[in-house]
Amino acid sequence: MPRALWTVWVLAAAISLSKEGAPDQAHSLSCDPTGVCDGRARSLNAIPPGLTAAVKSLDLSDNKITYVGNNDLQRCVGLKALRLGSNGVHTIEEDSFFPLRSLEHLDLSYNRLSNLSPSWFRTLSALKFLNLLGNPYKTLGETSLFSHLPNLRILKVGNSNPFSEIQEKDFSGLTFLEELEIDASNLQRYEPKSLRSIQNITHLILHMRQPVSLLEILGDLLSSVGHLELRDTDLNTFSISEIAVYETNTWINKLTFRNVKITDESFSELVKLLNYISGMLEVEFDGCTLNGLGKFRTPVLGTVKYLGNVETLTVRKLTIPNFFLFYDLSSIYSLTGKVKRITIENSKVFLVPCLLSQHLKSLEYLDPSENLMSEEYLENSACEHAWPFLQTLILRQNHLKSLEKTGEVLLTLKNLTHLDISKNNFDSMPENCQWPEKMKYLNLSGTRIHSLTYCIPLTLEILDISNNNLxxxxxxxxxxxxxxxxxxxxxTLPDASSLPTLLVMRISRNTISTFSKEQLASFQKLKTLEAGGNSFICSCDFLSFTQGQRALAQVLIDWPENYLCDSPSHVRGRRVRTPGSRWLNATGQPWCPPRAAPFSCCSCSPGFCATISTACGT
Structure with missing residues (x-):
């Protein structure tokens, strides 16, 4: 072989081997027939080649992609969702997203983009979701990024460190957002009216370590935000003594504090703040820490008659480091008269003082779930004249042990209709109990009871006794x-004559082996039955019944997917057949039970025999 030809052959072989040894990144995607392609966590270092207009959704998150070029997505003209979060992207060429005119969802979060370009978004007029969180940019750029995105509904921007400035032009062009999340943890400067340009924001999530410019921001948002959520903020020194609010009609109706630190002094300031926001109806504290003793500033609170117009107060996972030195909260009792709904969940509450209960004159709903309430302390909380208008009481997962005592201490609640005492450990049930005379709903699920007595009130319209040992x-x-x-x-199903008005019954995951046409017909008013997940014996009678009832699916809300045969053994795990359907084997082929089976054709209805014959080809 001539030397030159030999050299060419060697080079060609080397190139071929190199190609064979390199992973084909296009095959790292798994795509379904609808064009949804999953390439998450595949160690990709570039956008796979060969993408076409057939791709509708492309998920390349959690890879090692660092660069997006103008040609990488050139043929993806049908793309609606692109996820590039948690890569190492530091460069996106100006026209990289130019062909993506149908794109509705774009996630570029947690990459290494230090500069943001408005040219990326200039053709993305259909975009509804944009996530730019966690990239190391200091500002949102010199010109407005979002002026070409009229349909944007969810926007997430900012980061925990370099991002330090919010400018007036930043959100220009946005008029309505369902959700805006800004990580301004390191905010140093807020240019006035920066957020006022957005006319309507349904939900604003604001991360701030310190309340820098918080009052200024709040002033810009009062007439444009429905729900303001403050996260990860130290409010220990927060004060509103210098606030000047000129809005008389505010749109904001819910305020959430999530993972926020508060002191006795700053809590008093927050109470004062609520009186400036006329439309505020709901306040929520989630995962917050109160570094205080409950010794609130009485002079400040003395100038406030109520908690503004707040009707709903929610507290979850509240931490009080000096819990056992805490005061009795008497300084805020007088502020609670307008509150209608209170949830205090998973916060180690063991007592609502009688005097506080008596001040809650408008309370209709109380939920102290996942706390330390016992019958002894509940008796003090539900004292005479306590919660006079209370209708719903949720005592789920507390320390209640006696049904008899629980019912007795609640007799003072003349308007109570709904009681949830689930996930307490009652074990046994006495023969008789006393309950408030208007009780309509009782939840005893997950209470370990193993038998029922007439301790259950006869006035009930709804009873939940699921997840027990009955x-x-x-x-x-x-x-x-x-x-x-x-x-x-x-x-078995309960006796219908005992439940003459029953409309809904959920009796799934028991040990029921069968039920008949006569049993169902005896529940004359029953409209909804959930009975799947039981141990059905697929006898001829049962299978013939399920075939003959064409209206069965209208009553059985989980039919047929949750109805499986438990016996005989050779059909265990197979779905109970629907009218006109066939038995199928594991590979989806028609299958006929053996003649020796208890439900052979000789004892089955003609319709069932016909289906068996068709399936078996006989």
């Missing part, structure tokens, strides 16, 4: 409309 249900409840009794050990 093996029978024999109570007569003439007004009951809904019964939830799933995840027990019942072997």
């Amino acid at each position: 093996n029978s249900f024999s109570l007569i409840l003439p007004q009951l409309k809904e019964l939830y009794i799933s995840r027990n050990k019942l072997k």
Whole structure:
């Protein structure tokens, strides 16, 4: 072989081997027939080649992509969603997204973009979602990034460190956002009216370490934001003594503090703030820390009659480091008269003082779930004249142990209709109990009870006793409309004559083996039945019944997917058949039970035999 030809052959072979040894990144994508392509966490270092207009959704998050070029997405004209979050992208060429005129979702979060360019977005008029969080830019650029995005509804910008300035032009062109999240943890400067340009923001999430310019920002938002959420902020020194609010009609109706630190002094300032916001109806504290003793500033609170117009107060996972030195909160009792709904969840509450309960004159809903309430302390909380208009009480997952005592201490609540005492450990149920006379709803799920007595009030319309150890249900409840009794050990449906008004029954995941046409017909008013997940014996009678009831699917809300045969053994795990359907084997082929099966054609209805014959080809 001539030397030159040999050299060419060697080079060609080397190139071929190199190509074979390199991973084909295009094959790192898994795409379904609708054009949804998943390339997450595949160690890709570039956007895979060969992408076409057939790709509708492309997820390349959690890879090692550093560069997006003008030609990488050139043929993806049908793309609606592009996810490039958590890569190492530091450069995006100006026209990289130019062909993506149908793009609605773009995630560029947690990359290394130190500069943002408005040219990336100039053709993305259909874009609804844009996430730029976690990139190391200091500002949102010299010109408005979002002026070409009239349909944008969700926007996430900022980072925890370099981003330090919000400018007036930053949000120019945006008129309505369903959600705006700004990580301004290191905010140093806020240019006045920067957020006022957005006329309507349904939900604004603002991350701030310190409340720098918080009052200025709040002043710009009062007439444009529905729900303001403040996250990760130290409000220990917060004060509103210098606030000047000129808005008389504010749009903001909900204020959330998430992972925020508060002191006695700053809490008093927040109470004062609520009186400036006329439209405020709901306040929420989630995962917050109160570094105080409950010794609030009485002179400040003395100038405030109520908590503004707040009707709903929610507290979750509140931490009070000096909990056992805490005061009795008497200084704020007088502020609670307008509050209608209170949730204090998972905050180690063991007592609501009687005097506070008596001041809650408008309270209709109280939820101290996942706390330390016991019957002894509940008796003090539900004292005479306490919660006079309370209708719903949620005591889920507390330390209640006696149904009899619980019912007795709640007799003072003359208007109570809904009681949830689920996930307490009652174990046993006494023969008789006393309950408020208007009780309509009782939740005893997950309380370890193993039998029912007439401790259950006869006035109930809804009873939830799911997830217990019950093996029978024999109570007569003439007004009951809904019964939830799933995840027990019942072997049959309850007697319909005991439940003459029943409309809804959920009895899934028990040990029921069968039910008949006559049993269902006996529930004359039943409109909804959920009975899947039981241990059905697929006898001829049961299968013939399920075929003959064409209206069965209208009553059984989980039919047919949750109805599986438990026996005989050779059909265990197979779906109970629907009218006109066939038995299918594991590969989806028609299958016929053996003639020796208990439900062979000789004992089955003609319709069932016909289906069996068709499936078997006989």
